[in-house]
Amino acid sequence: MTERLLQFIWQFQYYNNKELRLDSGENLQVISPGQHNLHQGPDFLEAKIKIDDTILAGNIELHIQACDWHKHAHEGDKNYNNIILHVVWNNDEPELAKNIPTISLENRVSKFLLSRYDELMRSSLFVPCEKMLSQVKELVWASWKQRLLVERLQRKSETVQEYLEQNQYHWEETFWWMLAKKFRDQSECGSI
Numbered sequence: 001m002t003e004r005l006l007q008f009i010w011q012f013q014y015y016n017n018k019e020l021r022l023d024s025g026e027n028l029q030v031i032s033p034g035q036h037n038l039h040q041g042p043d044f045l046e047a048k049i050k051i052d053d054t055i056l057a058g059n060i061e062l063h064i065q066a067c068d069w070h071k072h073a074h075e076g077d078k079n080y081n082n083i084i085l086h087v088v089w090n091n092d093e094p095e096l097a098k099n100i101p102t103i104s105l106e107n108r109v110s111k112f113l114l115s116r117y118d119e120l121m122r123s124s125l126f127v128p129c130e131k132m133l134s135q136v137k138e139l140v141w142a143s144w145k146q147r148l149l150v151e152r153l154q155r156k157s158e159t160v161q162e163y164l165e166q167n168q169y170h171w172e173e174t175f176w177w178m179l180a181k182k183f184r185d186q187s188e189c190g191s192i
C-alpha cells in the first residue's frame with residue numbers, strides 16, 4: 001500500500017462504505033470525500049461527513065499508519081487544525097483516534113482491486129493496461145472521449161472567464177490575451 005493509492009481509493013470511494021464506523025465505534029457517513037489537495041496541507045479539502053448525528057465540514061488527512069501523523073509533525077502544524085477525519089490503512093496508534101476521528105480502510109478494500117493494482121504496477125508494458133483495451137466496450141470508449149471533450153472545454157472556458165473578469169468583461173482585450181497566450185505556448189514548445 002502506498003499513500004498515493006490510498007488517496008485514490010478514498011477519492012473515488014473504492015472501499016466498502018456500508019455501515020461505516022470510526023475506530024472508536026461511532027457511525028460514519030461520508031457525504032463528500034472532499035477535493036484532492038495537490039499542495040501543502042491536508043490531503044483532501046472541503047470534505048463533509050456525518051458522525052452519528054453531527055455533520056462536519058473540513059479537511060481530511062490520509063496515512064498508511066496512524067503513527068505517521070506524529071512522524072509528519074502534524075500536531076504542531078496549523079494547516080492540520082481543521083481535520084475532521086483521519087483516514088488510515090492501519091490504525092497502529094488507537095490512542096490518537098481519541099483526539100481525531102479515525103477510520104481504518106484495510107479491511108474495507110477489495111483484495112482483487114489491490115492485486116490488480118500490483119499487477120499493473122509490475123507490468124513492463126509502456127501502458128500497463130494496453131492488453132485490456134480490447135475488452136473495453138465501444139459505448140465506454142465513446143463516453144470517455146465525450147467526457148474528455150467536456151473537461152477540456154470546461155478548462156478553456158474557465159480561462160476565458162478568468163481573463164474576462166481581469167479585463168472587466170472587455171471581449172476584444174480577452175481575445176488578444178488568448179491569442180498571445182497561444183503564440184507564447186507554441187513558441188515554448190518550439191512550434192514557431
